[in-house]
Amino acid sequence: MNIEELLDEMDDLLDHSRPVPFATHKALIDADRMHELLNEAQLNIPAEIKRAKLIDSDCDRIINEARVKAETIIQEAENRAKRILSEEEILKEAKKRALDMLTKAQNGSNDVKEAAEKYIDRLLTDAQNYFQNALQEIQHTKDSIAHVKK
DSSP states (O other): OOOHHHHHHHHHHTTOEEEEETTEEEEOOOOHHHHHHHHHHHHHHHHHHHHHHHHHHHHHHHHHHHHHOOOOHHHHHHHHHHOOOOOOHHHHHHHHHHHHHHHHHHHHHHHHHHHHHHHHHHHHHHHHHEEEEEEEEHHHHHHHHHHHHO
């Protein structure tokens, strides 16, 4: 299950809980099931972050491969131009084409990297929102308990 499904199941667990007699704002829940859901959520968050890191490292790998390939193409173009003709115009054209190819490769890799960064940002924002909501619920519960004690 992904994080969103786990949160939905936790919400359902709370929705279907039985109220505590004489305390309408409190309910009995299946603690074992809630622990299972929380443990699974804790295991899934690192997995999604690892996936995002893999995407980021793939972006870096693609950029490096594109750079190496572009440098190879430039080198091959220069060598071929020198072998075939020594005219300066042909060499300039080969360098221009290689530079164009490098620019296209870099632009493509930048697009992939931006997409990965947006994905990571969304995952981290979702995780942050989840934990902020959980902390608010904990604070609310503590406040309720303190209010009941008075």
